Amino acid sequence: LGGTITRAIQQMSNATIIDEKVLNECLNEINRALLNADVQFQLVRNMQNNIKRIVNIEDLAAGHNKRRIIQQAIFNELCNMLDPGKPAFTPKKGKTSIIMFVGLQGSGKTTTCTKYAYYHQKKGWKPALVCADTFRAGAFDQLKQNATKAKIPFYGSYTESDPVKIAVEGVETFKKENCDLIIVDTSGRHKQEAALFEEMRQVSEATKPDLIVFVMDSSIGQAAFDQAQAFKQSVPVGAVIVTKMDGHAKGGGALSAVAATKSPVIFIGTGEHMDEFEVFDVKPFVSRLLGMGDWSGFMDKIHEVVPKDQQPELLQKLSEGNFTLRIMYEQFQHILKMGPIGQVFSMLPGFSSSELMPKGQEKESQAKIKRYMTMMDSMTNEGKSCKLDSSNPKIMNDSRIMRIARGSGRHVREVMEMLEEYKRLAKIWSKMKGLKIPTRGDMNMR
Ligand code: GDP
Numbered sequence: 543l544g545g546t547i548t549r550a551i552q553q554m555s556n557a558t559i560i561d562e563k564v565l566n567e568c569l570n571e572i573n574r575a576l577l578n579a580d581v582q583f584q585l586v587r588n589m590q591n592n593i594k595r596i597v598n599i600e601d602l603a604a605g606h607n608k609r610r611i612i613q614q615a616i617f618n619e620l621c622n623m624l625d626p627g628k629p630a631f632t633p634k635k636g637k638t639s640i641i642m643f644v645g646l647q648g649s650g651k652t653t654t655c656t657k658y659a660y661y662h663q664k665k666g667w668k669p670a671l672v673c674a675d676t677f678r679a680g681a682f683d684q685l686k687q688n689a690t691k692a693k694i695p696f697y698g699s700y701t702e703s704d705p706v707k708i709a710v711e712g713v714e715t716f717k718k719e720n721c722d723l724i725i726v727d728t729s730g731r732h733k734q735e736a737a738l739f740e741e742m743r744q745v746s747e748a749t750k751p752d753l754i755v756f757v758m759d760s761s762i763g764q765a766a767f768d769q770a771q772a773f774k775q776s777v778p779v780g781a782v783i784v785t786k787m788d789g790h791a792k793g794g795g796a797l798s799a800v801a802a803t804k805s806p807v808i809f810i811g812t813g814e815h816m817d818e819f820e821v822f823d824v825k826p827f828v829s830r831l832l833g834m835g836d837w838s839g840f841m842d843k844i845h846e847v848v849p850k851d852q853q854p855e856l857l858q859k860l861s862e863g864n865f866t867l868r869i870m871y872e873q874f875q876h877i878l879k880m881g882p883i884g885q886v887f888s889m890l891p892g893f894s895s896s897e898l899m900p901k902g903q904e905k906e907s908q909a910k911i912k913r914y915m916t917m918m919d920s921m922t923n924e925g926k927s928c929k930l931d932s933s934n935p936k937i938m939n940d941s942r943i944m945r946i947a948r949g950s951g952r953h954v955r956e957v958m959e960m961l962e963e964y965k966r967l968a969k970i971w972s973k974m975k976g977l978k979i980p981t982r983g984d985m986n987m988r
Protein backbone atom coordinates (compact mmCIF):
# COMPACT_ATOMS: atom_id res chain seq x y z
CA LEU A 543 0.00 0.00 0.00
CA GLY A 544 2.70 2.44 0.98
CA GLY A 545 4.47 1.72 -2.23
CA THR A 546 1.30 2.35 -4.17
CA ILE A 547 0.64 5.67 -2.58
CA THR A 548 4.21 6.77 -2.83
CA ARG A 549 4.20 5.71 -6.46
CA ALA A 550 0.95 7.49 -7.17
CA ILE A 551 2.25 10.69 -5.66
CA GLN A 552 5.58 10.22 -7.35
CA GLN A 553 3.94 9.83 -10.74
CA MET A 554 1.98 12.92 -10.16
CA SER A 555 4.99 14.93 -9.24
CA ASN A 556 6.73 13.70 -12.35
CA ALA A 557 3.94 14.95 -14.53
CA THR A 558 4.80 18.38 -15.80
CA ILE A 559 1.30 19.72 -15.67
CA ILE A 560 -0.86 18.92 -12.69
CA ASP A 561 -4.39 19.07 -13.95
CA GLU A 562 -7.66 17.62 -12.81
CA LYS A 563 -6.98 14.43 -14.71
CA VAL A 564 -3.65 13.76 -13.05
CA LEU A 565 -5.02 14.51 -9.61
CA ASN A 566 -7.90 12.12 -10.27
CA GLU A 567 -5.60 9.39 -11.39
CA CYS A 568 -3.56 9.85 -8.26
CA LEU A 569 -6.63 9.79 -6.03
CA ASN A 570 -7.97 6.69 -7.75
CA GLU A 571 -4.79 4.87 -7.05
CA ILE A 572 -4.84 5.93 -3.41
CA ASN A 573 -8.47 4.84 -3.20
CA ARG A 574 -7.59 1.39 -4.39
CA ALA A 575 -4.89 1.21 -1.76
CA LEU A 576 -7.24 2.30 1.02
CA LEU A 577 -9.83 -0.25 -0.06
CA ASN A 578 -7.12 -2.85 0.22
CA ALA A 579 -6.54 -1.71 3.77
CA ASP A 580 -10.23 -2.43 4.47
CA VAL A 581 -11.40 1.14 4.50
CA GLN A 582 -15.06 1.09 3.53
CA PHE A 583 -15.96 2.09 -0.01
CA GLN A 584 -18.30 4.89 1.03
CA LEU A 585 -15.68 6.37 3.35
CA VAL A 586 -13.06 6.25 0.65
CA ARG A 587 -15.38 8.14 -1.65
CA ASN A 588 -16.12 10.75 1.00
CA MET A 589 -12.45 11.22 1.55
CA GLN A 590 -11.82 11.62 -2.14
CA ASN A 591 -14.43 14.34 -2.37
CA ASN A 592 -13.05 16.13 0.65
CA ILE A 593 -9.53 16.02 -0.72
CA LYS A 594 -10.73 17.51 -3.98
CA ARG A 595 -12.36 20.30 -2.04
CA ILE A 596 -9.29 20.95 0.08
CA VAL A 597 -6.53 20.58 -2.47
CA ASN A 598 -6.53 23.59 -4.69
CA ILE A 599 -5.52 22.54 -8.15
CA GLU A 600 -4.12 26.00 -8.89
CA ASP A 601 -1.74 25.79 -5.95
CA LEU A 602 -0.54 22.43 -7.15
CA ALA A 603 -0.05 23.66 -10.65
CA ALA A 604 2.13 26.44 -9.35
CA GLY A 605 4.45 23.72 -8.16
CA HIS A 606 4.56 24.49 -4.46
CA ASN A 607 5.15 21.48 -2.24
CA LYS A 608 2.89 19.39 -4.44
CA ARG A 609 3.56 16.04 -2.89
CA ARG A 610 3.51 17.33 0.61
CA ILE A 611 0.23 19.15 0.14
CA ILE A 612 -1.55 16.05 -1.13
CA GLN A 613 0.00 13.66 1.32
CA GLN A 614 -0.72 16.00 4.19
CA ALA A 615 -4.31 16.47 3.02
CA ILE A 616 -4.90 12.73 2.89
CA PHE A 617 -3.24 12.19 6.23
CA ASN A 618 -5.29 14.92 7.89
CA GLU A 619 -8.50 13.72 6.34
CA LEU A 620 -7.96 10.20 7.66
CA CYS A 621 -7.14 11.59 11.10
CA ASN A 622 -10.37 13.60 11.01
CA MET A 623 -12.32 10.51 10.08
CA LEU A 624 -11.05 8.81 13.21
CA ASP A 625 -12.24 11.67 15.38
CA PRO A 626 -15.97 11.44 16.04
CA GLY A 627 -15.91 14.88 17.66
CA LYS A 628 -16.49 13.87 21.23
CA PRO A 629 -14.26 11.90 23.57
CA ALA A 630 -15.30 8.59 25.09
CA PHE A 631 -16.50 8.44 28.68
CA THR A 632 -13.43 8.24 30.88
CA PRO A 633 -13.82 6.42 34.16
CA LYS A 634 -12.47 8.12 37.28
CA LYS A 635 -10.26 6.34 39.75
CA GLY A 636 -12.01 5.89 43.08
CA LYS A 637 -15.48 6.24 41.60
CA THR A 638 -17.43 3.19 40.43
CA SER A 639 -17.74 2.85 36.67
CA ILE A 640 -19.38 0.00 34.83
CA ILE A 641 -17.91 -0.85 31.45
CA MET A 642 -19.65 -3.37 29.21
CA PHE A 643 -17.83 -5.05 26.34
CA VAL A 644 -19.70 -6.17 23.23
CA GLY A 645 -18.62 -7.71 19.93
CA LEU A 646 -18.88 -10.86 17.90
CA GLN A 647 -17.48 -14.14 19.14
CA GLY A 648 -13.78 -14.37 18.50
CA SER A 649 -13.32 -10.61 18.23
CA GLY A 650 -11.21 -10.64 21.38
CA LYS A 651 -13.67 -9.42 24.02
CA THR A 652 -12.64 -11.67 26.88
CA THR A 653 -8.96 -11.06 26.21
CA THR A 654 -9.53 -7.32 25.90
CA CYS A 655 -11.59 -7.15 29.10
CA THR A 656 -8.64 -8.57 30.99
CA LYS A 657 -6.16 -6.29 29.24
CA TYR A 658 -8.31 -3.28 30.08
CA ALA A 659 -8.59 -4.35 33.71
CA TYR A 660 -4.89 -5.12 33.97
CA TYR A 661 -3.94 -1.83 32.38
CA HIS A 662 -5.88 0.06 35.03
CA GLN A 663 -4.81 -2.19 37.86
CA LYS A 664 -1.19 -1.39 37.09
CA LYS A 665 -2.09 2.26 37.60
CA GLY A 666 -3.52 1.56 41.01
CA TRP A 667 -7.17 1.03 40.13
CA LYS A 668 -9.36 -1.63 41.66
CA PRO A 669 -10.93 -3.42 38.68
CA ALA A 670 -13.18 -6.48 38.63
CA LEU A 671 -14.41 -8.79 35.88
CA VAL A 672 -17.91 -10.16 35.41
CA CYS A 673 -18.52 -13.01 32.97
CA ALA A 674 -21.98 -12.54 31.47
CA ASP A 675 -21.26 -14.96 28.64
CA THR A 676 -23.38 -17.95 29.53
CA PHE A 677 -23.64 -19.03 25.93
CA ARG A 678 -20.24 -20.37 25.07
CA ALA A 679 -19.04 -23.41 26.94
CA GLY A 680 -15.81 -22.57 28.68
CA ALA A 681 -16.38 -18.82 28.61
CA PHE A 682 -16.31 -18.53 32.39
CA ASP A 683 -13.23 -20.73 32.66
CA GLN A 684 -11.40 -18.53 30.19
CA LEU A 685 -12.24 -15.35 32.07
CA LYS A 686 -11.44 -16.98 35.38
CA GLN A 687 -8.05 -18.09 34.10
CA ASN A 688 -7.21 -14.64 32.77
CA ALA A 689 -8.41 -12.93 35.92
CA THR A 690 -6.54 -15.28 38.21
CA LYS A 691 -3.34 -14.75 36.29
CA ALA A 692 -3.70 -10.98 36.65
CA LYS A 693 -4.96 -11.23 40.24
CA ILE A 694 -8.18 -9.47 39.36
CA PRO A 695 -11.40 -10.39 41.21
CA PHE A 696 -14.01 -12.03 39.01
CA TYR A 697 -17.61 -13.15 39.10
CA GLY A 698 -19.42 -15.80 37.08
CA SER A 699 -21.24 -19.09 37.26
CA TYR A 700 -21.01 -22.56 35.76
CA THR A 701 -24.68 -23.31 36.25
CA GLU A 702 -26.67 -20.10 35.83
CA SER A 703 -27.81 -19.66 32.24
CA ASP A 704 -29.31 -16.19 32.46
CA PRO A 705 -26.67 -13.61 31.46
CA VAL A 706 -28.72 -10.71 32.80
CA LYS A 707 -28.95 -12.27 36.24
CA ILE A 708 -25.20 -12.92 36.41
CA ALA A 709 -24.33 -9.47 35.11
CA VAL A 710 -26.50 -7.81 37.74
CA GLU A 711 -25.24 -10.03 40.56
CA GLY A 712 -21.64 -9.44 39.53
CA VAL A 713 -22.05 -5.69 39.29
CA GLU A 714 -23.83 -5.53 42.68
CA THR A 715 -21.16 -7.68 44.32
CA PHE A 716 -18.32 -5.50 43.14
CA LYS A 717 -20.15 -2.27 43.89
CA LYS A 718 -20.29 -3.42 47.48
CA GLU A 719 -16.58 -4.12 47.36
CA ASN A 720 -15.96 -0.58 46.17
CA CYS A 721 -14.31 -1.61 42.93
CA ASP A 722 -13.81 1.42 40.74
CA LEU A 723 -13.96 -0.43 37.43
CA ILE A 724 -16.55 -3.16 36.95
CA ILE A 725 -16.03 -4.79 33.58
CA VAL A 726 -18.81 -6.88 32.10
CA ASP A 727 -17.79 -9.41 29.44
CA THR A 728 -20.63 -10.62 27.24
CA SER A 729 -21.40 -13.36 24.78
CA GLY A 730 -20.75 -12.89 21.09
CA ARG A 731 -22.48 -15.89 19.62
CA HIS A 732 -22.49 -16.37 15.88
CA LYS A 733 -25.49 -17.25 13.75
CA GLN A 734 -28.05 -16.17 16.32
CA GLU A 735 -27.66 -12.49 15.90
CA ALA A 736 -31.19 -11.38 16.68
CA ALA A 737 -30.96 -13.20 20.00
CA LEU A 738 -27.52 -11.78 20.65
CA PHE A 739 -28.63 -8.18 20.16
CA GLU A 740 -31.67 -8.70 22.34
CA GLU A 741 -29.40 -10.13 25.03
CA MET A 742 -27.03 -7.13 24.78
CA ARG A 743 -30.01 -4.80 25.16
CA GLN A 744 -31.16 -6.62 28.27
CA VAL A 745 -27.73 -6.78 29.91
CA SER A 746 -27.21 -3.12 29.15
CA GLU A 747 -30.58 -2.09 30.55
CA ALA A 748 -30.09 -4.15 33.68
CA THR A 749 -26.54 -3.05 34.48
CA LYS A 750 -26.71 0.52 33.18
CA PRO A 751 -23.08 0.70 32.06
CA ASP A 752 -21.29 4.05 31.97
CA LEU A 753 -19.59 2.95 28.79
CA ILE A 754 -20.19 0.26 26.21
CA VAL A 755 -17.08 -0.74 24.29
CA PHE A 756 -17.40 -2.34 20.88
CA VAL A 757 -14.53 -4.80 20.34
CA MET A 758 -13.57 -5.33 16.72
CA ASP A 759 -11.12 -7.74 15.14
CA SER A 760 -8.94 -5.73 12.74
CA SER A 761 -8.97 -8.56 10.23
CA ILE A 762 -12.71 -8.62 9.53
CA GLY A 763 -12.24 -6.45 6.49
CA GLN A 764 -15.15 -4.69 4.86
CA ALA A 765 -17.62 -6.27 7.30
CA ALA A 766 -16.63 -3.75 9.97
CA PHE A 767 -19.22 -1.11 9.18
CA ASP A 768 -22.27 -3.37 9.25
CA GLN A 769 -21.07 -5.17 12.33
CA ALA A 770 -20.42 -1.97 14.26
CA GLN A 771 -23.69 -0.49 13.11
CA ALA A 772 -25.66 -3.55 14.18
CA PHE A 773 -24.29 -3.27 17.72
CA LYS A 774 -24.81 0.48 17.84
CA GLN A 775 -28.43 -0.01 16.83
CA SER A 776 -29.09 -2.29 19.78
CA VAL A 777 -26.98 -0.67 22.51
CA PRO A 778 -25.43 2.80 22.98
CA VAL A 779 -21.85 1.95 22.04
CA GLY A 780 -19.52 4.72 23.25
CA ALA A 781 -16.03 3.53 22.35
CA VAL A 782 -14.19 1.12 20.08
CA ILE A 783 -11.23 -1.18 20.71
CA VAL A 784 -9.54 -2.71 17.68
CA THR A 785 -7.82 -6.04 18.32
CA LYS A 786 -5.18 -8.14 16.56
CA MET A 787 -3.28 -5.17 15.22
CA ASP A 788 -0.19 -7.33 15.49
CA GLY A 789 -1.40 -9.30 12.48
CA HIS A 790 -1.38 -8.36 8.82
CA ALA A 791 -4.47 -6.20 8.84
CA LYS A 792 -3.87 -2.50 8.46
CA GLY A 793 -6.99 -1.76 10.46
CA GLY A 794 -8.95 0.28 7.95
CA GLY A 795 -12.09 -1.17 9.52
CA ALA A 796 -11.47 1.14 12.47
CA LEU A 797 -12.62 4.07 10.33
CA SER A 798 -15.86 2.21 9.63
CA ALA A 799 -16.36 1.40 13.30
CA VAL A 800 -15.88 5.04 14.24
CA ALA A 801 -18.27 6.18 11.52
CA ALA A 802 -20.90 3.59 12.40
CA THR A 803 -20.78 4.09 16.17
CA LYS A 804 -19.82 7.78 16.21
CA SER A 805 -17.39 6.79 18.95
CA PRO A 806 -13.62 7.03 19.17
CA VAL A 807 -11.14 4.18 19.23
CA ILE A 808 -9.62 4.13 22.71
CA PHE A 809 -7.16 1.22 22.69
CA ILE A 810 -5.69 -1.29 20.29
CA GLY A 811 -4.78 -4.90 20.99
CA THR A 812 -1.37 -5.91 19.72
CA GLY A 813 -1.03 -9.52 20.82
CA GLU A 814 -2.47 -12.31 22.88
CA HIS A 815 -0.74 -11.33 26.09
CA MET A 816 -2.17 -9.23 28.82
CA ASP A 817 0.19 -6.33 28.34
CA GLU A 818 -0.07 -6.22 24.56
CA PHE A 819 -2.43 -3.34 24.71
CA GLU A 820 -1.84 0.28 23.72
CA VAL A 821 -3.65 3.55 24.10
CA PHE A 822 -4.90 4.42 20.65
CA ASP A 823 -2.81 7.05 18.97
CA VAL A 824 -4.28 8.50 15.78
CA LYS A 825 -1.17 9.54 13.88
CA PRO A 826 0.87 6.34 13.98
CA PHE A 827 -2.32 4.45 13.19
CA VAL A 828 -2.97 6.53 10.08
CA SER A 829 0.69 6.24 9.06
CA ARG A 830 0.33 2.50 9.20
CA LEU A 831 -2.95 2.63 7.31
CA LEU A 832 -1.30 4.59 4.55
CA GLY A 833 1.68 2.28 4.76
CA MET A 834 3.80 5.38 4.97
CA GLY A 835 6.00 3.35 7.22
CA ASP A 836 5.23 4.09 10.81
CA TRP A 837 8.58 5.75 10.80
CA SER A 838 8.35 8.24 7.99
CA GLY A 839 7.51 11.19 10.18
CA PHE A 840 9.96 9.87 12.67
CA MET A 841 12.76 9.72 10.11
CA ASP A 842 11.93 13.20 8.95
CA LYS A 843 12.26 14.38 12.49
CA ILE A 844 15.56 12.60 13.02
CA HIS A 845 17.06 14.33 10.04
CA GLU A 846 15.63 17.59 11.22
CA VAL A 847 16.70 17.66 14.85
CA VAL A 848 19.39 15.07 15.56
CA PRO A 849 22.86 16.51 15.07
CA LYS A 850 24.30 15.13 11.85
CA ASP A 851 27.22 13.39 13.54
CA GLN A 852 24.87 11.50 15.88
CA GLN A 853 22.48 10.31 13.19
CA PRO A 854 24.42 7.30 11.87
CA GLU A 855 24.88 5.76 15.31
CA LEU A 856 21.25 6.18 16.24
CA LEU A 857 20.02 4.83 12.91
CA GLN A 858 22.42 1.92 13.13
CA LYS A 859 21.03 0.99 16.55
CA LEU A 860 17.52 1.25 15.19
CA SER A 861 18.13 -1.01 12.24
CA GLU A 862 19.81 -3.63 14.40
CA GLY A 863 16.59 -3.82 16.35
CA ASN A 864 18.47 -4.81 19.47
CA PHE A 865 16.98 -2.84 22.28
CA THR A 866 19.15 -3.04 25.36
CA LEU A 867 18.64 -1.62 28.80
CA ARG A 868 21.44 0.77 27.97
CA ILE A 869 19.52 2.17 25.02
CA MET A 870 16.51 2.56 27.25
CA TYR A 871 18.67 4.33 29.80
CA GLU A 872 20.00 6.69 27.17
CA GLN A 873 16.55 7.40 25.82
CA PHE A 874 15.30 8.13 29.31
CA GLN A 875 18.11 10.61 29.69
CA HIS A 876 17.02 12.29 26.48
CA ILE A 877 13.39 12.29 27.48
CA LEU A 878 14.25 13.85 30.83
CA LYS A 879 16.28 16.53 29.17
CA MET A 880 13.53 16.88 26.60
CA GLY A 881 16.32 17.62 24.28
CA PRO A 882 16.04 17.11 20.57
CA ILE A 883 16.22 13.33 20.65
CA GLY A 884 13.69 13.31 23.44
CA GLN A 885 11.31 15.01 21.05
CA VAL A 886 12.12 12.54 18.35
CA PHE A 887 11.48 9.58 20.55
CA SER A 888 8.23 10.96 21.75
CA MET A 889 7.09 10.44 18.15
CA LEU A 890 7.70 6.72 18.26
CA PRO A 891 4.47 4.82 18.83
CA GLY A 892 5.81 3.06 21.89
CA PHE A 893 7.32 6.02 23.56
CA SER A 894 4.46 8.35 22.78
CA SER A 895 1.57 6.13 23.69
CA SER A 896 3.45 4.73 26.61
CA GLU A 897 2.52 6.27 29.85
CA LEU A 898 5.99 7.65 30.18
CA MET A 899 4.93 11.23 29.68
CA PRO A 900 1.18 11.64 29.62
CA LYS A 901 -0.01 15.20 29.46
CA GLY A 902 -0.67 16.75 32.85
CA GLN A 903 1.35 14.09 34.63
CA GLU A 904 4.79 15.18 33.54
CA LYS A 905 6.01 15.50 37.09
CA GLU A 906 4.93 12.01 38.09
CA SER A 907 6.31 10.57 34.89
CA GLN A 908 9.65 12.26 35.36
CA ALA A 909 9.86 10.84 38.85
CA LYS A 910 9.04 7.40 37.49
CA ILE A 911 11.68 7.60 34.79
CA LYS A 912 14.22 8.76 37.37
CA ARG A 913 13.30 5.80 39.57
CA TYR A 914 13.81 3.44 36.66
CA MET A 915 17.19 5.01 36.03
CA THR A 916 18.25 4.62 39.65
CA MET A 917 17.48 0.94 39.38
CA MET A 918 19.48 0.68 36.20
CA ASP A 919 22.31 2.56 37.91
CA SER A 920 22.28 -0.03 40.62
CA MET A 921 22.68 -2.73 37.99
CA THR A 922 25.76 -0.96 36.72
CA ASN A 923 27.14 -0.47 40.20
CA GLU A 924 26.87 -4.16 40.66
CA GLY A 925 29.91 -4.29 38.45
CA LYS A 926 27.96 -5.85 35.64
CA SER A 927 27.65 -2.91 33.35
CA CYS A 928 27.93 -5.21 30.36
CA LYS A 929 24.57 -6.66 31.27
CA LEU A 930 22.93 -3.40 30.44
CA ASP A 931 24.04 -4.02 26.89
CA SER A 932 22.43 -7.41 26.67
CA SER A 933 18.95 -7.72 25.27
CA ASN A 934 18.52 -11.14 26.78
CA PRO A 935 15.83 -10.96 29.46
CA LYS A 936 16.96 -14.27 30.92
CA ILE A 937 19.76 -12.50 32.76
CA MET A 938 17.08 -11.19 35.08
CA ASN A 939 16.51 -13.96 37.54
CA ASP A 940 14.85 -13.48 40.89
CA SER A 941 18.02 -13.04 42.86
CA ARG A 942 19.28 -10.36 40.49
CA ILE A 943 15.98 -8.56 40.69
CA MET A 944 16.22 -8.66 44.47
CA ARG A 945 19.78 -7.36 44.40
CA ILE A 946 18.80 -4.52 42.11
CA ALA A 947 15.89 -3.64 44.37
CA ARG A 948 18.13 -3.64 47.44
CA GLY A 949 20.90 -1.76 45.69
CA SER A 950 18.60 1.01 44.55
CA GLY A 951 16.43 1.06 47.65
CA ARG A 952 13.33 0.28 45.58
CA HIS A 953 10.67 -2.35 45.84
CA VAL A 954 11.00 -5.62 43.89
CA ARG A 955 7.65 -4.80 42.32
CA GLU A 956 9.12 -1.60 40.93
CA VAL A 957 12.10 -3.38 39.41
CA MET A 958 9.70 -5.77 37.73
CA GLU A 959 7.65 -2.86 36.49
CA MET A 960 10.78 -1.30 35.01
CA LEU A 961 11.63 -4.56 33.29
CA GLU A 962 8.09 -4.80 31.94
CA GLU A 963 8.45 -1.34 30.47
CA TYR A 964 11.74 -2.43 28.97
CA LYS A 965 10.16 -5.50 27.38
CA ARG A 966 7.36 -3.43 25.96
CA LEU A 967 9.69 -0.91 24.40
CA ALA A 968 12.02 -3.66 23.18
CA LYS A 969 9.13 -5.20 21.32
CA ILE A 970 8.32 -1.96 19.55
CA TRP A 971 11.96 -1.36 18.84
CA SER A 972 12.36 -4.82 17.33
CA LYS A 973 9.81 -3.95 14.69
CA MET A 974 12.36 -1.59 13.22
CA LYS A 975 14.84 -4.37 12.68
CA GLY A 976 16.11 -4.46 9.15
CA LEU A 977 14.51 -1.14 8.48
CA LYS A 978 15.89 0.31 5.30
CA ILE A 979 17.00 3.68 6.47
CA PRO A 980 15.87 6.28 3.98
CA THR A 981 18.35 8.94 3.08
CA ARG A 982 17.55 12.59 3.43
CA GLY A 983 16.77 12.65 -0.29
CA ASP A 984 14.20 9.85 -0.08
CA MET A 985 12.45 11.55 2.74
CA ASN A 986 12.37 14.93 1.13
CA MET A 987 8.77 15.47 0.14
CA ARG A 988 9.27 18.87 -1.35
P1 GDP B 1 -14.17 -13.32 22.41
O1 GDP B 1 -14.84 -14.52 21.81
O2 GDP B 1 -14.66 -12.06 21.75
O3 GDP B 1 -14.28 -13.26 23.88
O4 GDP B 1 -12.63 -13.43 22.00
P2 GDP B 1 -11.41 -13.97 22.86
O5 GDP B 1 -10.99 -12.95 23.85
O6 GDP B 1 -11.71 -15.32 23.36
O7 GDP B 1 -10.28 -14.01 21.73
C1 GDP B 1 -10.33 -14.83 20.59
C2 GDP B 1 -8.92 -15.18 20.16
O8 GDP B 1 -8.24 -14.00 19.72
C3 GDP B 1 -8.07 -15.72 21.30
O9 GDP B 1 -7.28 -16.77 20.79
C4 GDP B 1 -7.21 -14.55 21.71
O10 GDP B 1 -5.97 -14.96 22.25
C5 GDP B 1 -7.02 -13.84 20.40
N1 GDP B 1 -6.75 -12.39 20.54
C6 GDP B 1 -7.44 -11.45 21.20
N2 GDP B 1 -6.89 -10.23 21.07
C7 GDP B 1 -5.78 -10.39 20.32
C8 GDP B 1 -4.77 -9.50 19.81
O11 GDP B 1 -4.77 -8.29 20.01
N3 GDP B 1 -3.78 -10.07 19.04
C9 GDP B 1 -3.75 -11.41 18.77
N4 GDP B 1 -2.76 -11.86 18.02
N5 GDP B 1 -4.69 -12.25 19.22
C10 GDP B 1 -5.69 -11.77 19.98
Ligand code: MG
Binds near residue numbers: 651653681727728
Ligand atom coordinates in the same frame (compact mmCIF):
# COMPACT_ATOMS: atom_id res chain seq x y z
MG1 MG C 1 -15.38 -14.33 25.22
